[in-house]
Amino acid sequence: xxxxxxxxxxxxxxxxxxxxxxxxxxxxxxxxxxxxxxxxxxxxxxxxxxxxxxxxxxxxxxxxxxxxxxxxxxxxxxxxxxxxxxxxxxxxxxxxxxxxxxxxxxxxxxxxxxxxxxxxxxxxxxxxxxxxxxxxxxxxxxxxxxxxxxxxxxxxxxxxxxxxxxxxxxxxxxxxxxxxxxxxxxxxxxxxxxxxxxxxxxxxxxxxxxxxxxxxxxxxxxxxxxxxxxxxxx
Amino acid sequence: xxxxxxxxxxxxxxxxxxxxxxxxxxxxxxxxxxxxxxxxxxxxxxxxxxxxxxxxxxxxxxxxxxxxxxxxxxxxxxxxxxxxxxxxxxxxxxxxxxxxxxxxxxxxxxxxxxxxxxxxxxxxxxxxxxxxxxxxxxxxxxxxxxxxxxxxxxxxxxxxxxxxxxxxxxxxxxxxxxxxxxxxxxxxxxxxxxxxxxxxxxxxxxxxxxxxxxxxxxxxxxxxxxxxxxxxxxxxxxxxxxxxxxx
Numbered sequence: 001x002x003x004x005x006x007x008x009x010x011x012x013x014x015x016x017x018x019x020x021x022x023x024x025x026x027x028x029x030x031x032x033x034x035x036x037x038x039x040x041x042x043x044x045x046x047x048x049x050x051x052x053x054x055x056x057x058x059x060x061x062x063x064x065x066x067x068x069x070x071x072x073x074x075x076x077x078x079x080x081x082x083x084x085x086x087x088x089x090x091x092x093x094x095x096x097x098x099x100x101x102x103x104x105x106x107x108x109x110x111x112x113x114x115x116x117x118x119x120x121x122x123x124x125x126x127x128x129x130x131x132x133x134x135x136x137x138x139x140x141x142x143x144x145x146x147x148x149x150x151x152x153x154x155x156x157x158x159x160x161x162x163x164x165x166x167x168x169x170x171x172x173x174x175x176x177x178x179x180x181x182x183x184x185x186x187x188x189x190x191x192x193x194x195x196x197x198x199x200x201x202x203x204x205x206x207x208x209x210x211x212x213x214x215x216x217x218x219x220x221x222x223x224x225x226x227x228x229x230x231x232x233x234x
Numbered sequence: 235x236x237x238x239x240x241x242x243x244x245x246x247x248x249x250x251x252x253x254x255x256x257x258x259x260x261x262x263x264x265x266x267x268x269x270x271x272x273x274x275x276x277x278x279x280x281x282x283x284x285x286x287x288x289x290x291x292x293x294x295x296x297x298x299x300x301x302x303x304x305x306x307x308x309x310x311x312x313x314x315x316x317x318x319x320x321x322x323x324x325x326x327x328x329x330x331x332x333x334x335x336x337x338x339x340x341x342x343x344x345x346x347x348x349x350x351x352x353x354x355x356x357x358x359x360x361x362x363x364x365x366x367x368x369x370x371x372x373x374x375x376x377x378x379x380x381x382x383x384x385x386x387x388x389x390x391x392x393x394x395x396x397x398x399x400x401x402x403x404x405x406x407x408x409x410x411x412x413x414x415x416x417x418x419x420x421x422x423x424x425x426x427x428x429x430x431x432x433x434x435x436x437x438x439x440x441x442x443x444x445x446x447x448x449x450x451x452x453x454x455x456x457x458x459x460x461x462x463x464x465x466x467x468x469x470x471x472x473x474x475x476x477x478x479x480x481x
Contacts, residue, residue, distance in 0.1 A: 015354075018354070019347065019350050019351045019354055020347065020350075022350040022353070022354065022359065022362075023346040023347040023349070023350035023351075024346070026328050026346065026349065026350055026353075026362055026363075027346040028328065028329065028332060028346075043339075044336045044342050045336035045337040045338070045339060048332075048333055048336050048337070049333075049337065052322065052333070105320035105321055105322055105323075106319060106320060106321065106322065106334075108279075108284055108316045108318075108319070109314065109316055109319060109334065109381070110337065111283075111284045112282040112283055112284050112309060112312060112314045113309055113334070113337035113338060114306050114309040114310045114337065114338050114339040115336075115337045115338075115339060116302075116306070
C-alpha cells in the first residue's frame with residue numbers, strides 16, 4: 001500500500017486515494033430501524049447505542065416473547081390473569097440488563113463519549129419498557145383479558161422497573177438490579193394475596209397505587225442522581 | 235495548553251489514588267510511568283472524564299469538564315483507550331470503530347472515511363470485516379487504538395496500549411504515536427520503559443499518587459547513571475528515581 005506505483009502522477013497521494021476507495025467499499029448502510037431511530041432521537045450515535053441494547057437483542061427478545069406467550073396460555077387455561085403478574089418481573093429484568101458495567105463490554109469507553117451515558121441509559125430503558133408493555137398488551141389481548149383492569153399492571157410495572165434500574169445503577173450490577181426487582185415484585189404479589197386472598201391483588205388493589213407511584217418517583221430520582229457528574233471539581 | 239491539572243486529587247474511600255497532581259501539557263507524546271497502584275490509570279480516567287476528581291482543578295482544551303456542554307465538547311475531541319477494554323464479539327472491526335465514531339458525534343458524512351483511515355493506520359485493512367471474536371489479543375488492542383484515533387483527537391489517552399502487541403507492531407505503534415504527537419497531546423501510561431524512550435518527548439513518573447519526576451527521557455536516563463538498577467539506561471533512571479522517592 002505504501003509503495004508508490006510508477007505510473008502515478010507525482011502529486012497524487014495514493015494512501016489518500018486508497019483510504020477513499022476503502023471508505024466507499026466498507027461503507028455500512030444503516031438498516032431501516034436504525035435510520036428511523038436516528039431520526040427520532042436526532043442522533044445516529046444514540047440510535048446505534050439503542051440497537052446494541054443487550055436486552056433488545058434477538059435471544060432476549062425471543063425469551064421475552066416466550067415468557068409472555070406462556071403467561072398468555074396460562075391465563076387462558078386457568079382464567080387467572082397471569083400476564084399481569086409476569087409483565088412487571090420480565091420488564092424489570094430487561095431494564096436491569098439494558099446498560100451498565102458487565103453488561104456493555106465497552107462500558108468504560110462509553111462513559112467517555114460525547115453522547116452521554118445517561119442518555120444511552122434512559123433511551124435504552126425506555127425502549128425496553130415500551131417493548132415489554134407492548135408484549136404485555138399483546139399477551140393480554142391474545143388471552144382475552146383486555147378489560148379496564150388490563151392497564152392495572154402498567155403502574156406496578158413502572159415501579160418495579162424503576163426499582164430494578166435504580167438498584168442496578170447504584171450497585172453497578174445488572175444481576176443485583178434484576179434480582180432486586182423480581183424479588184420485590186414476588187414479595188408484593190404474595191403479600192397482597194395474603195392480605196386480600198385475591199391472586200391478582202397486587203395489580204388490582206387501589207390501595208397500592210400510591211405506594212407504586214412513590215416508589216417509581218423515588219427510584220427515578222435515584223437514577224438521575226446516580227448518573228450525574230459530581231460538582232465541585234473546579 | 236491541552237491539559238491543565240492543578241492539585242488534582244482522587245480518593246476511593248480512605249485510599250488517595252491521585253494525590254495533588256499538577257500537570258500542564260501541549261502537543262507531544264507524554265509518557266506516564268510508575269509501579270502498579272501508582273495512580274496512572276486513575277489519572278487517565280479523570281482526564282477521560284470517566285471519573286470525577288475529589289478535589290483540584292482540571293481543564294482540557296481550556297474547558298472545564300464539569301459543565302455539560304463543555305464536557306461534551308471535550309469528549310468530541312478526546313480519544314481514550316482504557317486498560318481493560320472489552321469488545322462486542324459479534325461486531326466486525328469496522329462496526330466497532332464506526333460505533334464509537336458515531337458516539338463521538340462525528341458528522342455521519344465523515345464517518346466512513348475516518349473509519350477507513352483509522353483501520354489503515356493500525357494496519358487492520360485485511361481484517362476490516364472480521365468479527366471481533368475471531369481476532370487475536372494484539373489485533374483487538376489495535377482495534378481499540380483505532381477507535382481512539384478515529385476522530386483525529388486533540389487529546390489521546392492510552393492506558394497500556396502496547397499490551398499484547400508483538401515487537402514489530404510495537405515499533406509501528408511508536409511511529410504512529412510520534413506522528414499523532416505532532417498535532418495532539420498524547421498521554422501514554424505504560425510499564426514498558428522502552429516505549430517511553432522511543433516515542434515520548436516528555437515523561438512523568440508517578441508513585442503513590444504523586445508525580446515524583448518530570449522531564450525528558452534523556453533526563454530520566456541521566457538520573458540512573460550512578461545508582462540505578464536495570465538492564466537498560468532508562469530502566470536505571472526509573473529505578474533510581476523510585477528508590478529516591480521511597481527513601
